[in-house]
Amino acid sequence: MRSLDQLVEQSARSLAHRTSRRSLLAHLGRLLTGAAVLPLLPIDRGSRAHANEAHPGPDSAESCDYWKYCAIDGFLCACCGGTSTSCPPGTIPSPISWVGTCHNARDGRDYMVSYNDCCGKSTCGTCDCTRAQGEKPMYRPSRNNDLNWCMANNADSNYHCTVSVILGVAEK
């Protein structure tokens, strides 16, 4: 286990090294240009049991093991009437978000993923999922999943669930 842990850590460090903040921001900027669709920046809530509630296979958007969820923290919208990229009916997407860099084993690529909260209704309460790959404390908000990213929705700042939206391939 020790060698496996070290291997994982080395890989993570190597990835972090390859993906500098500046390149991340540049990439994000490019993605944002002309893409009015996606809210861009970086919420969680803490350490419940991990990857524990949703049991479908790792390729299912209802599974906490799904590759896109590597830095998510919250309830999976796919279990709440939405999908991995759509908010449940009657909720309102957060215009701001946090991001993660997740590895898709199927094509061997790393992707930048935006985690947007769906807001305006009470907590979904199903498929609680906490993962924290590359997650940082709130002094780096764009990578932090503790904040309520519904915060800017004013009257609809109540948190319901979280989606994960691919922004693009992470620049090496």
Add this chain to the structure above:
Amino acid sequence: MQSFPRWTAALGLVLASAAPCATPTAPAPLPPPLPAERLTVEKLPAPGPHWVYVFDDAFDNETDMRVHLFDGDSFRRLGQIDAGYYSSFNLSPDGATTVVATTYFARGSRGTRTDLVEFTDNHTLAVSGEIVLPPKRAQTLPTPFNLAYSSDARLLYVSYVTPAASFGVLDPAKKTVLGEIDTAGCVLVIPSGPNRVSSICESGRLLTVTLDAQGKEVSRSMSEPFFDADRDPVFVQGVPTAVGFAFLSFLGDVHEIDFRGAQPQVSAPWSLVSAAERGVWRPGAQQVGAIHMHLGRLYVPMHKGGEGTHKDGGTEIWVFDMASHRRLARWPMKAKGISLVTVVQVTQDPAPVLFAATASADVAVIDALTGQIRHVERKLGQTPWMMLTP
């Protein structure tokens, strides 16, 4: 329904004929009737040395967070303080007041957002006042620095994130908002002395703002960096020490900061782990350390795991001597039926109790000197993510 009387009569006959023939005896005299009861409201007893305030994030229904008051001697819940939506809490320096910074929506789960700070009298657990805030309060997980008193309790600071970062300065006596201080992207309110507030910056520095008696900014300064957010971030859940706070890093470094002077003084970090353990064993979860100041002992939930496991709870609690930095003990929790430890807190008396909340929402009451588990309170809320002792 009409056949019911005949059916029951028949059943009665059958049962009566089946009963053994016995000589009828006189029925035993009934005890005297219970006296009439009086409805009352329980009064809190005098504070005990092992009381703990347990913040329940109520993650499955976050509009209904609360703080439980629990006695580590009688193992009883003593009462509850309601905490609203995505709230923060703290205690006044004298322990007499609980403050909760929270949000309410006009229609329960929706409608106009009202942010406020609520004050609760810890002698009665009744709400004693409130201050309405601008709708900017940082809605984040509980830390000791979301909402904090100055050392003389004359000012109260509340962290704002919109996501622009700033903090509010409040007068808890007059129940007014005195002003707002921009923090240039640095977050949280680390109080020191009667009029200083430090915030943690992404650059690894501390921004320290000095205030006047009216809560207005007098000066500000930036420390040298004491951590690297890329290489080894620190948890924002600082642990109170005798002279300030200690911040633990993801890899297990301890950054002790002396907040007694005008500027925070950072000491050279020391490590919770040996070279062989580094990157293998690490601290994690919600409240990552607790210090008994007189004994100089630090308690940390530790687990084996790699990058990305900093929110995992501890399978063991490690005990350190703050002076020598020596590890005094490893207390395995799983072997004792305790699930992953996510929150630790210790009382400050000579016979201290260590409280350990778990990922299963249990709270273990542990002898802080020996590690002996005295009691496990099952399901103290849904998600107990921070604990404070007066």
